[in-house]
Amino acid sequence: MRDEYDDTIAGKKLSPESLMMSYGYRPEWSEGAIKSPIFQTSTFVFESAAEGKRFFALADGEGGSGEKSGLIYSRINNPDLEILEHRLALWDGADRGLVFASGMAAITTALLAYLRPGDVLLHTEPLYGGTDRFVHGILPEFGVRTVEWEPGMSEADVDAALELALPGRRLGAVLMETPANPTNDLFSIAMARRLADGHGEGERRVPVAVDNTFLGPLWQHPLRHGADLVIYSATKYIGGHSDLIAGAVLGCDEMMEPVVGMRTILGSMATPYSSWLMMRSLETLDLRMRRETETAQKIAMFLSAHPKVKEVSYLGLLREGEPGYDIYREQAEGPGAMITFWIDGDEEEAFRFIDSLSLIHLAVSLGSTETLVEHPATMTHACVDPDEKKKLRVNGALVRLSIGVENPDDLIQDISTALEAV
Numbered sequence: 001m002r003d004e005y006d007d008t009i010a011g012k013k014l015s016p017e018s019l020m021m022s023y024g025y026r027p028e029w030s031e032g033a034i035k036s037p038i039f040q041t042s043t044f045v046f047e048s049a050a051e052g053k054r055f056f057a058l059a060d061g062e063g064g065s066g067e068k069s070g071l072i073y074s075r076i077n078n079p080d081l082e083i084l085e086h087r088l089a090l091w092d093g094a095d096r097g098l099v100f101a102s103g104m105a106a107i108t109t110a111l112l113a114y115l116r117p118g119d120v121l122l123h124t125e126p127l128y129g130g131t132d133r134f135v136h137g138i139l140p141e142f143g144v145r146t147v148e149w150e151p152g153m154s155e156a157d158v159d160a161a162l163e164l165a166l167p168g169r170r171l172g173a174v175l176m177e178t179p180a181n182p183t184n185d186l187f188s189i190a191m192a193r194r195l196a197d198g199h200g201e202g203e204r205r206v207p208v209a210v211d212n213t214f215l216g217p218l219w220q221h222p223l224r225h226g227a228d229l230v231i232y233s234a235t236k237y238i239g240g241h242s243d244l245i246a247g248a249v250l251g252c253d254e255m256m257e258p259v260v261g262m263r264t265i266l267g268s269m270a271t272p273y274s275s276w277l278m279m280r281s282l283e284t285l286d287l288r289m290r291r292e293t294e295t296a297q298k299i300a301m302f303l304s305a306h307p308k309v310k311e312v313s314y315l316g317l318l319r320e321g322e323p324g325y326d327i328y329r330e331q332a333e334g335p336g337a338m339i340t341f342w343i344d345g346d347e348e349e350a351f352r353f354i355d356s357l358s359l360i361h362l363a364v365s366l367g368s369t370e371t372l373v374e375h376p377a378t379m380t381h382a383c384v385d386p387d388e389k390k391k392l393r394v395n396g397a398l399v400r401l402s403i404g405v406e407n408p409d410d411l412i413q414d415i416s417t418a419l420e421a422v
């Protein structure tokens with residue numbers, strides 16, 4: 001019998017989708033239950049005071065020999081969180097994963113683990129509205145200065161912007177959202193790595209963190225392209241059913257260490273119940289994301305041929321020579337299921353389209369089994385600076401669709417009927 005962390009058969013490595021039902025768990029631990037129970041407990045009993053002392057020392061990183069701490073307290077560790085973290089790590093080829101109470105908890109904990117007052121944060125634009133609020137509204141109050149990396153900027157352009165901001169400061173971290181929410185703009189992870197390496201000092205590695213919510217864990221693996229941390233709103237494809245809020249951060253042991261310590265102290269971890277739900281979700285991640293992507297390709301093609309649609313931004317429509325094409329070929333493995341389009345008109349026409357849909361629900365969030373529509377300029381990105389939104393084309397005409405698992409013809413019927421009403 002394979003042990004709980006064996007990911008091979010006769011030396012051949014198994015795919016993550018084959019391991020999502022079993023990896024990291026043994027039925028003997030739970031009366032033979034094929035599924036892990038929900039360990040709904042705040043704390044764990046030590047066998048002796050000496051054991052408690054040893055577990056705390058190991059949790060504080062005093063082991064050295066690779067020995068891992070036993071279970072202590074659910075803010076520090078819990079079996080449901082740990083099994084889920086081991087499974088998530090398989091998709092991204094990470095040493096270590098950590099799950100959080102939300103995507104925002106994951107992003108803020110990771111950034112707080114690395115940034116210090118006076119630092120510069122280089123970040124791509126646009127960013128999800130909540131992330132934008134943290135980066136532009138909160139981090140400056142802690143003395144962090146931001147440098148914006150906008151779509152289409154060359155490496156020399158970004159480097160020049162950094163050179164202006166850096167005198168007397170250090171580059172604390174690079175934060176990327178690629179594809180960007182909501183425009184699907186792409187940014188090169190390899191370029192971010194070069195910029196980070198060009199501005200580190202001595203031994204200090206400047207972390208490149210990629211919010212991989214739109215494409216991962218199936219269609220993009222940032223750690224393979226030079227990222228140090230991959231971040232998710234697990235509320236989206238990982239949870240996948242619009243029934244939980246969670247986040248995740250993954251990376252190598254060394255780069256994850258400050259994030260582990262920060263999560264323990266902030267208490268920003270996921271709960272055992274939502275971790276258990278995510279284990280269930282991961283069993284169908286591959287099936288869901290493939291089906292959603294196939295349907296999204298059909299819908300994007302339908303939209304791009306429609307006279308009431310001005311422009312569609314979908315990775316599956318990118319052609320050689322277009323902005324983003326080379327980055328897409330370099331770092332993504334599939335186009336995903338997020339479609340953004342600009343309707344022929346403005347907010348009024350966009351709202352008429354949205355309000356005329358019947359199968360597709362109007363709700364923020366994405367990556368779920370049901371197809372969702374939203375209007376970023378007035379909803380998920382309402383808090384972004386109006387001039388920034390204008391520059392980044394997050395305007396009244398822009399509509400965002402997250403494609404689910406419904407029948408593609410039914411979705412096209414719904415979209416077609418709603419466009420007729422505009």
Ligand SMILES: Cc1ncc(COP(=O)(O)O)c(C=O)c1O
Pocket residue numbers: 102103104105128130131177181211213214232233234235245246247365
């Ligand atoms: C790209 C991206 N990152 C992060 C978040 C924040 O995640 P959560 O809502 O789970 O906190 C979102 C939420 O929509 C998102 O779209």
